[in-house]
Amino acid sequence: MKLFGKDVTTKKLLDVVKERLGARGLLPPSEDAGLDEGTEAPVEAFAFAVESMSEHVDATQGLPIETHRDGVAGQAVVLAKQAFRKVGQLFINEALARQMVFNGHVLDGYSQLTAEVVRLRSKVAALEAQLAKVEAPPKPPVLKVPKLTAKAPAPKSTSKPPRAPKRR
């Protein structure tokens, strides 16, 4: 464990802590922990939406049954929800039949549209890159002149000097 804080000598404080833990016969904290300031990975919006919509496209299927209550009350709630679904599933299917058809079309349309957007985005990126090349100002001509730096003693080289090509 490490302590951070610029208003306190944290090493000294940790030494005191370790000493006290030792006196109590307790193990000191580890030395190799570290701060975790890592950010979360981003979620790709289109892919996530398609995946999530696919998962929920069947509106007749309920979400997993859960309750925030514990004990007997919690069990009773779960049982009641299960019973409601079992008894009512036939009616749920009937009531949501049109919704199912609609959901299917929405998912289908959304998938097609996002796929097209992704294709167009990559095409735009490629075209922009080409445009940038075309619009880039031409490089100024290179004037090949010998370097005008003062002669300095050549440094000692550890690598071998390049060999002159053999004359035939």
Place this chain on the structure above:
Amino acid sequence: MGAAAIGFQRALRHLGITGEVFAGEVAPGFDAIVHPLSKLRVEPDDLVLYHHGIASSLVAKVLHLPCRRGLVFHNITPARFYAGTRLAEPLVTGRAQLTALAGHVDVAIGVSAFNARELEAAGHRDVKVVPLLVEPERFAPSQADAALLARLQLRGAPRIVSVSRVMPHKRVDDLLSLHQELKRIAPRAQLVIVGGYEAGQAAFKALKRRADALGQVTFLGKVPHAQLVAAYRAADLFVSMSEHEGLGVPLLEAFASEVPVLAFGAAAVPETMGGRGLVFDEKHFAALAEVALHVTSNEVMREQVVVGQKERLADFSLESVANALRHALPERRSAPKRRTTRPRVAFVVQRFGEFIVGGAEAHARQVAMALAPHAAVEVFTTCATDHLSWKNELEAGTSRDGPLTVHRFPSSRFRNIRGFNRLSDGLFGKPQDLVTESRWIADQGPTSPALLERLVAERERFDAVAFFTYLYQPTVYGVPLLADRALVVPTAHDEPPLAFHLFGDVFEQPRALLCNTPEEEALIRARFPNAAPSSVVGVGVTPLAPKPERFRDAFDVHGPYLLYVGRMESGKGVSELIDFHQALVKAFHDAPTLVLAGSGELKPRGDRVIAVGRVDEQTKWDALGGAMAVVVPSRYESLSLLALEAFAVGTPVIGNTSGAVIRGQLERSQAGAGYDDERSFIEAVKVVGEKRAALSKKARAYGAKHQWPTVIDAWLSTISRISRHRSER
């Protein structure tokens, strides 16, 4: 996020930018401060700042708004803490929406550098960091609920406090583990957890069972601001075990409450702490208990930590937030500057017109009229005539009132005075947070966004903008918007709302305060030590030649009479005055008649009481000239104009001396007598009756000092100073 939006709104006002807060769902009672999203109408040049967290249906709307769009990211708890629950999906969806917004916003803001990094990872470019607002004065010892503070302090020590909702990622279970270890080495240790919880939830019940088994653990739940401050102030150490924070506001509130902080360094916690307090990277509870005991028992260390923590708060001040916003938002086009020699002044006042008798509004009109020959004066006001409801009874638009140009704007919200009084009763006398104070101001009204938008748009036309009365919404919102040219005539007196911190914007931001009396100036300086430069200016009085007989004939008034002119309201002390006068009538057969002029909610009745209703200007002076004495019954006054008018025609004043201002006016003039109960009222009437001639002489002498030329000179020199300072910058 609601509090953050209100804080940003306030900071934007300090940059001269108007704006309203909209939300998908508005909690009951907050409709004055937050509008439903369905009411949002935008122009292409507008900028909508969308505050994003967990998945929201607002994103779809934001993506299609036909204006500039900005995103303020408050972070989203990682879904791994809620795997297998229904909360997991909205958390991931929120992150997907964050990615979807990239490329569709003109401004991307993280409320911490940590959040800014997540925005960049999600594809946002040119991301800016704007911190959230933390006001240390709201966590001062005076803001703590004394009863709760005493109760908590009576318990054992060390007292560990943590503030957070009881949610899995906040790791309340780890707080209990620390408490368990701490009790081994400090058996009287206390743990106080502040924050909302669901009592019926299985997870909370398990925590509660464990807490009860350990002992000395208190779940305070969600508490009002004053109790929150009491909890912080009772703490020897603030501990956070949270495993994810996008910015830890409670950590900063603990800094403001002068409590050392020990926090687990997850996500943005180390950045929030800025190297202050103590951050740890491993939850070794026995070691942390030793750290906690050492910090709480070592006074020198505690002091070092607290001093460092307070320094960190400068990064979250209103100034820092406003500066960060200034750099984050796109540049605004500035209007061309006007060049004229005659000063041009805007007067902002909640109601305006000849129909208003007395009060700050009449004061504003008198000053405007007296200033008009020397400056171009334009009045910005509402269409309301009734200050209780703010209903639009006058036509909106521009009209003339003698030499003045008057712009009237409609109120967009009417006040239910009963509901408002109930709200006030609940808030007054107790410290409040920014959101609650903002809600009160929004309910107070009058709400007229069009008025402020027009003023801001035309700001360059004016050398100065004079706001009348500190207490109303146009002043509270308008002063920070136009601070570089604002002067305020506060008309403040010692009343409960003056305790609100939000009024710091009114007293500290303008370039000048023009007070009515030395008492008012002293009161403001005592309450707001950083108040803007102030001077005592007041008003002038130009009496019309009085003909008392004309008044007596018109209203059939015989013999000596006491006169009150003003609003017929209990708040003005009129009911009390009538009661005292009736006691006088019962005790003395020759008691003077009480004449009451003005209108209002009260219908005065009584023996030898004559109510003459609202009277014109000449009739008022006729009445003043013939009165034995003028009575000023209100204890809440910043200046009694009525008293000055009475003095100007040599009529003594009997004033309610419960208020410092009337007491001061009577002391300085020596031209009247004071009262604060029935007995002293009767005594005052007797004194004035006996010494009227001498008092009348003193009244005239004092009245002669309050002349318009002196007042107008002070106004013109203040306007010139404001204008000069601005051009020098």
